[in-house]
Every structure is written in C-alpha cells, then in structure tokens.
Amino acid sequence: MTLQDELLANNARYAAEFSSGMLRLRPLRQIAILTCMDSRYTAQGVLGLQLGDSHVIRNAGGRASDDAIRSLVLSATALGTRRCVVVHHTDCGLLGVTNEELQDRVATLSGARPDIDFLPFDDVAASVAEDVAALRACPYFPPDYEVIGFVYEVTTGVLRPVEA
Amino acid sequence: MTLQDELLANNARYAAEFSSGMLRLRPLRQIAILTCMDSRYTAQGVLGLQLGDSHVIRNAGGRASDDAIRSLVLSATALGTRRCVVVHHTDCGLLGVTNEELQDRVATLSGARPDIDFLPFDDVAASVAEDVAALRACPYFPPDYEVIGFVYEVTTGVLRPVEA
Numbered sequence: 001m002t003l004q005d006e007l008l009a010n011n012a013r014y015a016a017e018f019s020s021g022m023l024r025l026r027p028l029r030q031i032a033i034l035t036c037m038d039s040r041y042t043a044q045g046v047l048g049l050q051l052g053d054s055h056v057i058r059n060a061g062g063r064a065s066d067d068a069i070r071s072l073v074l075s076a077t078a079l080g081t082r083r084c085v086v087v088h089h090t091d092c093g094l095l096g097v098t099n100e101e102l103q104d105r106v107a108t109l110s111g112a113r114p115d116i117d118f119l120p121f122d123d124v125a126a127s128v129a130e131d132v133a134a135l136r137a138c139p140y141f142p143p144d145y146e147v148i149g150f151v152y153e154v155t156t157g158v159l160r161p162v163e164a
Numbered sequence: 165m166t167l168q169d170e171l172l173a174n175n176a177r178y179a180a181e182f183s184s185g186m187l188r189l190r191p192l193r194q195i196a197i198l199t200c201m202d203s204r205y206t207a208q209g210v211l212g213l214q215l216g217d218s219h220v221i222r223n224a225g226g227r228a229s230d231d232a233i234r235s236l237v238l239s240a241t242a243l244g245t246r247r248c249v250v251v252h253h254t255d256c257g258l259l260g261v262t263n264e265e266l267q268d269r270v271a272t273l274s275g276a277r278p279d280i281d282f283l284p285f286d287d288v289a290a291s292v293a294e295d296v297a298a299l300r301a302c303p304y305f306p307p308d309y310e311v312i313g314f315v316y317e318v319t320t321g322v323l324r325p326v327e328a
Contacts, residue, residue: 010212018321048174060235067231071224112303157182
C-alpha cells in the first residue's frame with residue numbers, strides 16, 4: 001500500500017465522522033500559536049484549545065523566523081488574531097547543535113551543502129524570550145497585540161511560563 | 165483571568181492525564197507534514213496519524229517557503245524523515261488575495277507597510293502542485309525522499325490527492 005493510499009483510507013474514516021464543517025475561517029479565540037514541528041504533541045492539546053480557536057504555526061524550533069512573521073502578520077491583519085503564544089520545548093532537535101554540524105550532515109546525506117541558518121539554540125527558555133521579544137518589536141502588528149511565551153516539557157506534559 | 169493563567173490551568177488538566185512521555189525525538193513513521201495554520205483541523209486528525217508519527221510544519225497557506233524548507237531539511241537530515249505530505253485547504257485566507265491588498269491592510273492596522281510576500285494563490289490544487297514540485301527539486305533532501313500532495317476540504321473533512 002502506498003503512503004497516499006494509506007492516508008486516503010485514514011481520511012475516509014475521519015470524513016465519515018466529520019462534524020466541524022460549520023467552523024469559520026477566523027479563529028474564534030483570536031489566538032495564534034507559534035510552536036515547534038515536534039511529533040510528540042499538538043499545540044491545541046498542550047494549551048487546552050479547541051478546533052476553531054487558534055491558528056497554529058509550526059516550524060523547526062517554533063522560531064520567530066521571517067516566515068513565521070509572514071504567517072502571524074497575516075493572521076492578525078486579515079484574520080483578526082490579537083494574541084500570540086510562543087511555545088518551545090525540551091529535547092528539541094535544534095538544542096545544542098551548530099549550523100556547521102547540521103550543514104555537514106545535509107551535505108553527507110544529499111550531496112549538496114546548504115547555506116541555511118537552521119536557527120539552533122543553546123537554552124530553550126532563552127530562545128522563547130528572544131522570540132517573544134522579536135515579535136513584540138515587530139512593527140506590523142496592531143497596537144493591542146499581545147505576545148506571551150512558554151516552555152513545554154515533553155516528558156511530563158507540563159507548560160512553564162517564560163517571562164520576557 | 166489572563167490568557168497566561170487560562171492556558172496554565174488548561175495545561176494542568178492535560179499534564180494530569182499525560183501519557184505520551186515515552187515518545188522519542190525521531191518521528192516513528194518518518195513523515196513530515198507541511199500544511200496551513202488554519203484553525204479548523206489538525207494535521208494528524210485529517211491524515212489519521214498518531215502523536216509521535218510525524219513532524220508537523222504549519223504556516224500561512226502551507227507553502228514551501230524558505231523556512232518550511234529549513235524545517236523539512238532539518239527533519240530529514242537530523243531526525244530521519246523520508247516522506248513529506250503537503251496539504252493545502254479550501255477557504256484559505258491566502259486564496260484570491262494580492263500582496264498589495266494585504267500590505268495595505270497591514271499598513272492601515274499597524275501604521276507600517278511591510279515588504280512581505282505573503283505567498284497568496286488563486287487555485288488551491290495548483291498551489292499544492294507548485295509546492296510539491298519545489299520540494300522535489302530541492303537539492304538538500306536524501307535521494308530517496310518522497311513528496312506527495314493533497315487538498316483538504318474544510319466543509320466536508322475530505323482529502324483529495326493532487327498529482328504533481
């Protein structure tokens with residue numbers, strides 16, 4: 001069975017029980033979450049939010065990259081969100097590695113060496129504080145835009161606030 | 165009650181029932197999903213995947229932006245994923261708008277006009293095909309890396325394959 005066939009079979013079961021077709025484009029709670037791509041949690045689960053409540057932006061690390069800012073600014077401007085929640089997590093693949101190490105591994109596996117800043121970090125609470133500060137300093141959000149940050153512990157399920 | 169207090173109270177309930185602390189950093193199914201930040205679905209739900217199975221990258225539109233490529237290349241190289249599933253959806257906030265319109269709205273709300281390409285599109289199946297092709301052409305993935313694409317219908321829950 002191909003991956004496409006498997007996912008379509010899974011989706012047929014999902015669609016047969018589907019009940020959220022009345023939800024609208026604009027997030028009900030005016031929240032946008034920025035978090036990591038990590039496989040071990042959903043943003044909504046960790047924060048206790050429901051489908052329809054919040055946008056979810058995920059990338060390696062949950063970093064406030066240019067593309068995360070593109071998404072968050074669109075979310076605020078066109079779709080009405082007014083609060084951003086930044087969540088990084090323990091045991092992240094970007095923790096304690098360097099760009100040079102990562103670029104070497106890409107070159108070994110693919111044969112091409114990328115000029116990519118992977119946005120690694122050495123301290124997860126510090127990376128949250130840095131990204132919260134970057135978003136608060138971004139001039140493209142409405143004046144009342146709020147940004148808060150947390151560290152999520154993947155082994156316990158516990159969220160810890162980060163003061164930034 | 166502040167948003168921080170509310171989310172911490174929600175998380176205390178989540179952590180009290182937490183049972184996935186044994187999951188590991190590397191996704192079990194070697195899958196990375198690239199999809200939109202839309203509030204109305206989770207990537208795992210739509211595709212029938214479990215916690216621990218797949219990375220989840222989400223941005224406005226689910227586009228193969230430079231930052232999505234940063235995340236996907238890290239996912240493949242450092243964390244072992246070998247299949248990417250691109251999912252865009254109907255009723256997307258980026259569908260049928262222009263950068264100029266979006267930049268105008270940001271300027272009106274924030275007072276600053278951004279020089280941001282928001283990556284809007286006019287046809288959701290075409291945007292999936294374009295992003296699948298872009299990822300297949302990216303030189304930084306391992307030789308056996310597979311990319312497939314779907315459109316998700318937010319009103320029915322149904323996933324439709326896109327041949328690219």
